Amino acid sequence: MKITSAQFKTKAHEALSNEILQRALKKLERGFVTQRAEAIANLPEFNALRDKAVNIKNHTLQNLDFYLEHFANQVEASGGQVHWAIDAKEACQKVLEICQKVHAENIVKSKSMLTEEINLNETLEKAGLSVTETDLGEYIIQKRHEQPSHIVAPAIHLIKKQISKTFKQIHSDMNPNRSLEKDEELLEEARQVMRKKFFNADVGITGANFLIANTGTTVLVTNEGNADLTQTLPKTHIVVASIEKMLPSFEDATQFIRLLSRSATGQAITSYVTFTTGPKRADDVDGPEQFHVILVDNGRSKMLGGVFQDMLRCIRCGACLNHCPVYEAVGGQAYGSMYPGPMGAVLTPSLFGINTSKDLPNASTFCGRCESVCPLRIPLPKMMRHYREQEFQQHLSSHSSRMGLKSWAFLAAHPLFYRKIMGITIYLLNKLSHRQGRFHKLLFARAWTQYRDFPAPLSKTFQQLWETKKNKIE
Amino acid sequence: MSDAKNQLLARIRAALHRGLLSTAEQSALTESMLHPTRGIIPAYLNTDKKGLMRLFIETARRSASTIAELSSRSEVPNAILQFLKENDLYTRTLQVSQDLASIINFEKFADLKIDFENNKREFSVSITSAVCGISETGTLMMVSEPKHPTLINFLAETHIIVLATQAIVPSYEDAWDLIRAGSKMPRTVILSRAPLAPLI
Numbered sequence: 197m198k199i200t201s202a203q204f205k206t207k208a209h210e211a212l213s214n215e216i217l218q219r220a221l222k223k224l225e226r227g228f229v230t231q232r233a234e235a236i237a238n239l240p241e242f243n244a245l246r247d248k249a250v251n252i253k254n255h256t257l258q259n260l261d262f263y264l265e266h267f268a269n270q271v272e273a274s275g276g277q278v279h280w281a282i283d284a285k286e287a288c289q290k291v292l293e294i295c296q297k298v299h300a301e302n303i304v305k306s307k308s309m310l311t312e313e314i315n316l317n318e319t320l321e322k323a324g325l326s327v328t329e330t331d332l333g334e335y336i337i338q339k340r341h342e343q344p345s346h347i348v349a350p351a352i353h354l355i356k357k358q359i360s361k362t363f364k365q366i367h368s369d370m371n372p373n374r375s376l377e378k379d380e381e382l383l384e385e386a387r388q389v390m391r392k393k394f395f396n397a398d399v400g401i402t403g404a405n406f407l408i409a410n411t412g413t414t415v416l417v418t419n420e421g422n423a424d425l426t427q428t429l430p431k432t433h434i435v436v437a438s439i440e441k442m443l444p445s446f447e448d449a450t451q452f453i454r455l456l457s458r459s460a461t462g463q464a465i466t467s468y469v470t471f472t473t474g475p476k477r478a479d480d481v482d483g484p485e486q487f488h489v490i491l492v493d494n495g496r497s498k499m500l501g502g503v504f505q506d507m508l509r510c511i512r513c514g515a516c517l518n519h520c521p522v523y524e525a526v527g528g529q530a531y532g533s534m535y536p537g538p539m540g541a542v543l544t545p546s547l548f549g550i551n552t553s554k555d556l557p558n559a560s561t562f563c564g565r566c567e568s569v570c571p572l573r574i575p576l577p578k579m580m581r582h583y584r585e586q587e588f589q590q591h592l593s594s595h596s597s598r599m600g601l602k603s604w605a606f607l608a609a610h611p612l613f614y615r616k617i618m619g620i621t622i623y624l625l626n627k628l629s630h631r632q633g634r635f636h637k638l639l640f641a642r643a644w645t646q647y648r649d650f651p652a653p654l655s656k657t658f659q660q661l662w663e664t665k666k667n668k669i670e
Numbered sequence: 671m672s673d674a675k676n677q678l679l680a681r682i683r684a685a686l687h688r689g690l691l692s693t694a695e696q697s698a699l700t701e702s703m704l705h706p707t708r709g710i711i712p713a714y715l716n717t718d719k720k721g722l723m724r725l726f727i728e729t730a731r732r733s734a735s736t737i738a739e740l741s742s743r744s745e746v747p748n749a750i751l752q753f754l755k756e757n758d759l760y761t762r763t764l765q766v767s768q769d770l771a772s773i774i775n776f777e778k779f780a781d782l783k784i785d786f787e788n789n790k791r792e793f794s795v796s797i798t799s800a801v802c803g804i805s806e807t808g809t810l811m812m813v814s815e816p817k818h819p820t821l822i823n824f825l826a827e828t829h830i831i832v833l834a835t836q837a838i839v840p841s842y843e844d845a846w847d848l849i850r851a852g853s854k855m856p857r858t859v860i861l862s863r864a865p866l867a868p869l870i
Contacts, residue, residue: 245710252709261682262691262699268675274855280674282681395791410703411855424824424860429791439678444699445706446849450842453861454710464729464807469861477857481789481819493678500685 197312197343200532201544201553207530208559212647217527220353228348228518231462232569238464245454250573252448253509257500263409263442264491270412274474276487284314287492291316291401291434292323294488298432300325300398306416306423307331308403309347309512310438310492312534313547316401328393330422332386339366345528347535348460348514353527356382390422400426400484404437405511406452407489410445413473414489417456419466427472433484435472438492440508446471452511455571459513495547503582507542509572514539516566516576522559531556538566542579550583554592557583615659622653708843715806715840722805726838730808733863746832747778750797754782759828762794768817770799770832789819796826802845803838809863811845813856820858829862 200207211217236242256263268278279294281287295303303325305311317327317338329338333351337344340362344350351359360376363385376382402423406415414435416423427433443449449471457463476483499508517523517537528536533544533553541556550557557580560566566576587593588601607614629635629652638650655661683689691699717725727737738749754760763783766776771786785793798818800810810831814820823829839845842861849859 239712241710241712248710258686259691259699260686261679262696264679264682266700266703280672280678282674282677286674410706413855421824424820428820428824428858439682444703446846447706447709447843450846451709453842454712463733465809465861465863467733467863471859473855473857475857479816480814480857481816482821483814483819483857491678493681497678497681497685500682501687502685 197315197534199544199548199552201548201556203532204530204553204555204559207532208526211526211530216355216358217353220355221524221527223352224518224524228461228514232459232515232518233462235458235462235464239454239458242455242458245451246571246573249451249455249571250509252443252451253572256442256444256448257440257505257508260439260442260500263444264439267407267409267412267442268489268491270410271474271487271489272412274412274487275477276412276474276489279488279490281490281492281494283494284492287314287436287490287494288316288319290490291436292319294432294434294486295320295325295399296323298398298486300432302393302397303327303399303401304330304393304397304426304430305334305401306403306418306426307334307350308401308436309344309534310403310494311401311436312344314436314492314494316436328390328397330390330393330426331418332383332420332422335386335390336362343529343532344534345536346514346517347512347539353529394425394429397426397430399432399434400428400430401434401436402427404435404441404489405456406443406449407437407441408443408446408449408471411473413446413471415449416468416470416472417453417466418468418470419461419463421468424468424470427470427484428482431484432486433472433475433488435487435489436492437489438494438496440496456511456513459511459515459569459571499546504542504546504579506574507539507546507579509574510539510543511572512539513571515569515571516574519565519569521561521563521565526559531559538576538580539574542574542576542583545583545586550586550590551592554583554587557581557587615657618657619660622655622657625652626655628652711841711843712806717840719838722840723835723838726803726805726808728808729805730803730863733808735808735863743774743834746774747776750830751778753830754795757828759795763790763792765790765793765796765822765826767796767798767819767822769815770797772817773799774832791821791825793826795828795830796822797830797832798822800831800833800837802848803833804840804842804845804861805838806841807863809842809861811848812860812862813849814858814860815856820860823860823862 271278279290281290303320305327320327329335333349336351336359345353359382363376363382367385367389402416404414405417408415453469457466475487476485496508499505516539520537523537531540533540535543538560541559544553544556560580562577564577607617633652633654634649635645635652636649637645641650644650730737740746740749763785765785768786776784800812802811804811812823
C-alpha cells in the first residue's frame with residue numbers, strides 16, 4: 197500500500213461528508229467498544245496483566261538481538277529457514293525469491309499489516325504471480341482496489357449492500373439472480389470461492405501476531421480459520437514478521453493472548469490461536485514441506501533506545517482506533533496509511549518519516565482515551581506531541597499554524613496580556629452569539645462550523661470569575 | 671552469518687548502546703526461557719474439578735458451541751448419530767481422526783460414509799479428539815500428529831470433538847504443561863473456540 201497521508205485533510209473532509217461511511221462507522225461504538233468494556237469487566241486481573249505484558253515486552257526489546265538469534269536457531273533446528281531483511285525492498289525480494297524457487301504461480305495470503313506496509317502484493321503481482329487475500333475483509337477490499345480502513349476489520353467502512361454488489365461484479369460466473377442479502381450468504385459464497393484458491397495455491401503467506409524465541413514458534417490469532425488453511429494447504433509456507441513481535445516463551449505469549457482479543461474485539465479468545473513450529477514432519481499427513489520466516493526490520497531498530505521505543509510494544513489490537521473520536525469521525529482510509537488512528541499517527545511517521553505524514557500526529561484532540569485503553573500502556577499522546585515538535589522544528593507545518601503557535605507562545609509567556617486579550621475575545625464572542633451559547637457559523641472557523649456548532653463562551657474568563665468569587669469561597 | 675542478519679543485529683545493539691551480551695547474561699536469559707514462570711492467571715479458575723467442568727461448559731456454550739454431556743465412552747456413537755440426524759448431516763461424509771477411531775466403536779455407523787484415511791480435502795463433518803479442554807475460555811487444544819492431521823480441524827463445516835472429562839484443565843498454562851510432557855514440540859498446537867466469527 198502506498199502512503200498517502202499527505203492528503204489527510206482533504207480525505208478527512210470527504211469522509212465527514214460521506215453518509216455511507218458515517219453509517220458504517222457507527223458499528224465501532226456498538227460493537228468493539230461495548231464488547232471490550234464487557235470483556236474487561238469480567239476479568240479483574242486485566243490491569244495487572246497489562247503491567248505484566250509491559251514488563252515482558254520491555255525486557256524482550258532490551259534483549260532483542262539475543263532473542264532473535266535464539267528464535268532463528270530454533271526455527272532452523274525444527275527444519276525451517278530464516279531470512280533477515282533490513283527494509284521493505286529486501287523483505288519483498290526474499291519472498292519473491294522463495295516463490296520463484298518453488299515455481300509458484302498462485303499465492304494465498306492471510307491478513308498481515310506488515311505485508312501491507314512493505315507493499316508485498318505489488319512486488320509479487322509485478323512478477324506475474326496471482327495473489328489472493330483470504331481474510332474476508334481483506335479479500336473484499338482487494339477486489340474493490342481499496343485500502344484497509346481498520347487493522348482488525350479492514351472493510352469496516354463498508355455496508356452489506358456494497359459488499360453484495362462487489363461480489364456480484366467479481367464472481368461473474370455465478371447466478372446473477374442469487375440472493376446476497378444475508379451475512380451467511382456472503383460468507384458461504386466467499387468460502388466457495390476461497391476453497392478453490394486454497395487448493396490451487398503453491399505458496400501460503402501469513403504474518404505472525406507473536407514469535408516465540410524458546411521454541412522457534414510463530415503464533416497466529418484469528419477468527420476465520422483462513423490463516424490456518426493458508427499455512428497448511430500449500431507446499432510452501434512463508435511467515436513475514438517484524439522483529440518486535442518476539443516474546444521469550446509460551447508463558448509470556450499467554451499473557452498477551454489474554455489481553456489481545458479482549459482489547460481488539462471483546463472476545464475472551466478468538467476462534468483460533470495456532471502455534472506453528474517448523475515444516476511438515478516425516479510422519480505428518482499434512483502441512484507445508486517448506487517453512488520460511490522472514491524477519492523484517494524496516495525502521496524498527498531506529499525506534500529502539502529512543503523516545504519512540506514504547507511504540508514497539510504495540511500488538512495491533514486496534515483498541516486505540518476504536519476509542520478515538522477522530523478515527524470515529526473520519527474512518528481509517530483518510531489517514532492514507534495501513535496504520536490509521538492514534539497508533540498510526542505514531543507508527544506512520546516512525547516508519548515512513550514525519551515529512552510524509554505530518555498531519556497525522558495533529559489528528560488528535562489529546563483526550564487521552566487511546567492511552568487509557570491501550571493494553572500495553574503506550575503513551576500515544578506523548579509521542580504524538582514529540583512528532584508535533586519535530587514538525588515545528590523542521591518547518592514542515594504551514595505558515596498560518598506556525599504563526600498561530602508563535603502567537604500562543606507569546607501570550608503564554610505574558611500572562612497579564614493574555615488575560616486582557618482573552619477577556620476582550622470572550623466578551624466579543626459572547627455578544628456576537630446573542631447569548632445563545634453557540635455559533636452555527638464563525639469567521640476563521642469554517643473547518644469547525646461546517647460539521648458542528650462552535651461553543652460560545654457564556655460570560656467571563658476563569659480568572660475574571662475567580663476574582664469576583666474567590667472571597668466568597670475563602 | 672548473512673550480511674542482513676549481521677547488519678540487523680548490529681543496528682539493534684547500536685540502538686541499545688551496547689555490544690553482544692556477555693556469556694553470563696546469555697546463559698541467564700536461556701535459563702529463564704527454558705524454565706518460564708507462570709504469569710497472571712485469572713482467580714476465577716481457583717475452583718474444584720466440578721467447578722472447572724461447569725466453567726468449561728458455560729464458556730464454550732457462550733461462544734456458540736453445542737455440548738452434549740455423556741456418562742461413558744460407549745454413549746458417544748449414539749450421541750453423534752443423534753446430532754447428525756438433528757442437524758440434517760446424516761448423509762454427509764464424515765472424516766474421523768485415527769486417534770479417535772481406535773478408542774470409539776464406530777460399528778454403529780455402518781450406514782454412514784466414514785473416512786479414516788485423513789487425507790481428503792472435501793468433507794462436511796469431522797470427528798476428532800482433543801488434547802484437553804481449557805476451562806478459562808471453553809477452548810479446546812488440538813495438536814498435529816500422524817493420527818490427527820491439522821486440516822481435519824479446519825476443512826469441515828461441522829467439527830465434533832470428543833473430550834474426556836479428565837482432560838479438562840483450568841488454564842492455558844496447564845495445557846502448556848501437557849505439551850511439555852510430550853517427547854517434542856508438536857508442529858502445530860491449535861487453540862480452538864469455534865465456530866468461526868469473521869470480522870469484515
